[in-house]
């Protein structure tokens with residue numbers, strides 16, 4: 001051993017790399033929290049989560065915001081890679097090499113006891129490369145399909161209409177795959193050995209010994225690969241930055257143009273104007289007695305009170321002397337409110353509240369009879 005004192009930790013990640021990883025964690029959690037409930041919108045847990053996040057509109061906007069964070073991170077990653085490869089002329093140590101296949105086989109043989117020693121691996125071992133490239137691939141697929149879904153109408157002007165449902169199907173399945181991948185990564189890279197290097201920047205020697213024995217040997221032998229001189233780096237950097245800045249500005253401008261290109265369903269239609277008055281409902285044909293009975297079986301009394309005279313949830317009186325039904329409220333407005341709901345009131349669909357019931361409810365609400 002060239003060094004007298006053995007160190008317990010070795011530097012592995014720069015502050016910039018740790019910050020990148022932190023941004024990735026935030027973006028991933030944010031995208032999962034806002035994406036999974038959209039994927040499982042039929043489930044009760046998803047609906048509670050959507051409500052907690054402020055309804056589906058805010059969930060969709062938050063999902064896009066988190067996607068934007070991810071896009072910025074991906075662009076930064078590409079830029080910093082370009083800098084390392086082109087200016088610092090570091091070797092592309094994350095690229096798959098032939099030795100990774102050999103390491104994989106040796107590792108399998110070691111695992112089943114056919115080899116006495118673990119393979120001695122370099123700075124990035126085959127498992128980390130698989131992890132990295134699967135993640136990169138997943139993120140690319142999600143970004144491409146997500147961007148197609150971002151401007152669905154404009155996209156179908158260029159691609160066939162089927163592209164949107166296909167993009168959606170791929171986006172959903174890839175998202176689930178990525179969730180699995182991240183769970184595996186969290187176990188394999190962090191929990192299994194309690195490897196906290198991505199947070200502290202330093203990797204424990206015991207883990208180096210197992211996973212990067214070859215690199216550890218180089219480090220401890222004190223050998224250093226001769227780096228480029230400061231002057232060379234500076235002259236390459238002088239050529240790199242102007243190009244990098246121009247490309248970044250162009251990509252950013254293109255992205256901003258694309259991301260703001262189209263207003264989709266998020267903002268185009270005010271909620272209250274969606275429902276169309278059902279012309280075949282005859283409010284006069286309603287039966288007040290049936291309406292009163294219906295009232296107590298529906299969710300309405302929870303908010304509007306058992307006699308529809310207003311309730312604790314801030315729901316207004318509909319019936320009686322201070323009620324709005326038949327006074328400020330026409331049947332048409334009543335119908336639209338119940339079908340569309342509002343920020344504070346759920347929408348009621350025909351499956352739950354058929355059109356015919358509307359007339360009965362209306363009859364009871366306009367009458368003096370109690371339920």
Ligand code: HEC
Nearest residue numbers: 298299300303314315316324329334337338342344345346
């Ligand atoms: C979760 C509570 C809640 C439930 C359940 C609910 N409402 Fe409402 N409703 C409200 C609130 C709050 C308002 C006040 C206006 C607003 O915020 O939209 C309202 C407003 C209305 C209005 C408009 C009143 C006006 O004067 O403009 C009608 C009509 C109405 N509700 C009918 C119903 C009927 C019928 C049901 C059952 C099928 C029902 N509501 C269930 C909370 C509720």
